[in-house]
Amino acid sequence: MAVSGDMNIQQAIDDSRFSWFHWTIIILGFLVLAIDGFDTAAMGYIAPALSSDWGIKKQDLGPVLSAALLGLSLGALIAGPVSDRIGRKRVLVFSCLFFGLASLGTAYAQSINTLTLWRFLTGLGLGAAMPNAITLMSEYAPQRCRSLTINTMYCGFPLGAAGGGAISSWLIPAHGWHSVLLLGAAAPLVLTVLLIWLLPESVKYLVNRGENGVKIKRILRRFVDQDLEQVSRFSLHEEQKTQKKGSVAQLFSAAYLPGTLMLWMSYFMGLVIYYVLLSWMPILMQGMGYQMEQSALLTSLFTFGGTAGILLAGWLMDRWEAHKVVSVGFIITTLFIVLMAQENSHIWLFGGLIFLMGITMNGAQSGMQTLAATFYPTQCRATGIAWMQGVGRFGGVAGTMMSAQLLSMQWQADSILMFLGVPALLAACATLYKMWRCQPVAQPAL
Numbered sequence: 001m002a003v004s005g006d007m008n009i010q011q012a013i014d015d016s017r018f019s020w021f022h023w024t025i026i027i028l029g030f031l032v033l034a035i036d037g038f039d040t041a042a043m044g045y046i047a048p049a050l051s052s053d054w055g056i057k058k059q060d061l062g063p064v065l066s067a068a069l070l071g072l073s074l075g076a077l078i079a080g081p082v083s084d085r086i087g088r089k090r091v092l093v094f095s096c097l098f099f100g101l102a103s104l105g106t107a108y109a110q111s112i113n114t115l116t117l118w119r120f121l122t123g124l125g126l127g128a129a130m131p132n133a134i135t136l137m138s139e140y141a142p143q144r145c146r147s148l149t150i151n152t153m154y155c156g157f158p159l160g161a162a163g164g165g166a167i168s169s170w171l172i173p174a175h176g177w178h179s180v181l182l183l184g185a186a187a188p189l190v191l192t193v194l195l196i197w198l199l200p201e202s203v204k205y206l207v208n209r210g211e212n213g214v215k216i217k218r219i220l221r222r223f224v225d226q227d228l229e230q231v232s233r234f235s236l237h238e239e240q241k242t243q244k245k246g247s248v249a250q251l252f253s254a255a256y257l258p259g260t261l262m263l264w265m266s267y268f269m270g271l272v273i274y275y276v277l278l279s280w281m282p283i284l285m286q287g288m289g290y291q292m293e294q295s296a297l298l299t300s301l302f303t304f305g306g307t308a309g310i311l312l313a314g315w316l317m318d319r320w321e322a323h324k325v326v327s328v329g330f331i332i333t334t335l336f337i338v339l340m341a342q343e344n345s346h347i348w349l350f351g352g353l354i355f356l357m358g359i360t361m362n363g364a365q366s367g368m369q370t371l372a373a374t375f376y377p378t379q380c381r382a383t384g385i386a387w388m389q390g391v392g393r394f395g396g397v398a399g400t401m402m403s404a405q406l407l408s409m410q411w412q413a414d415s416i417l418m419f420l421g422v423p424a425l426l427a428a429c430a431t432l433y434k435m436w437r438c439q440p441v442a443q444p445a446l
Helices: 009-015 020-054 059-084 088-107 112-138 143-154 156-175 177-198 203-208 213-218 247-251 257-287 292-317 320-342 347-375 378-408 413-419 421-437
Strands: 004-009 234-236
Touching: 004 009, 009 203, 009 213, 020 059, 020 112, 020 156, 059 088, 059 112, 059 156, 059 292, 059 378, 088 112, 088 203, 112 143, 112 347, 112 378, 143 292, 143 347, 156 177, 156 203, 156 292, 156 378, 203 247, 203 378, 213 234, 234 421, 247 320, 247 378, 257 292, 257 320, 257 347, 257 378, 257 413, 257 421, 292 320, 292 421, 320 347, 320 413, 347 378, 347 421, 378 413, 413 421
Parallel strands: 004 234
Antiparallel strands: none
């Protein structure tokens, strides 16, 4: 790792033992994503209580829900370039503090307009947090277990969403809908303190920015066993062909543009499917003849399958070609969608298909984080991941709006499910095209 005082940071990270230092980053990132999932699910649960309390129609809350999605997209687009300029930790700490305060403001909103504004601001903070947590984890994870490490942290989102539903169902009857938002404000504010205290800045970012060796050595000593006293220079050993360009400009440079577009398409199409199923599955299930209680149970199977799928995809991507794992996940998702549309009269068989689709769909979608992290070099990695997520969030908006339009056109539930096979196949094709035609300039990529 070190010859004549020169240390290859990537080699040092890859050779390091997986220690409590890495677990600290995983746990902190997991909590960031869990809060994101909690907030996403909680707003749906408080909507009935809120509309009853304020005496408004549920459809009048549409701007409130869409404002958060818009904030998530813009937050990701803004945070990526800022993170590549001032650091992953600073942006992550500020975003956590920001969405905690914004959620506190949401709890005390007195009108639809102010509630919409606070939800937009909350979305800005949340949108900035997730890509930076993923970027930081990807830059500390050894190559031998990078995908599994990122996906383990990513499990925070579906588990936070599931926990948000369970906690909301207990808090709202006992303490009102405000209590859910207050909890959603307190958690990130406490987490902000933990991030300041425990979270390190990325050493790869520090090396890329030419920071002094004392700070870098202080972090390396927490997980590298090698004697660092004789090391006088740290290097990334990445290609520097695009170093002079800004992080956003690099995404659109000739070397990266094709891969950038393919990542955007795959992530966008994946979120079309995800948000249609997450938002409309209970209604689709009732359209197939299932009772409300059965629909809720069937929907929960998708979430539980998702957690297993995220971990399985991470394990597989560390052992086989990551693009093939993701693309096969989308292809198998298409097959399960077709089977669900054809066979929906037997609840146990139908539930099994939903659970399996939760594994393949969520596994493939979570794997996109690793594909982005390994495609971009350090100087634009946060921007690459954040812009993929920011553009992809519009897929969630498109999916939600598309489902509402198809239902208004009297489409049957099985026809809507069949239609979801199209974005799944497009996501698979885009992933395969990136694997065959869009190789990263930097070797190694991380």
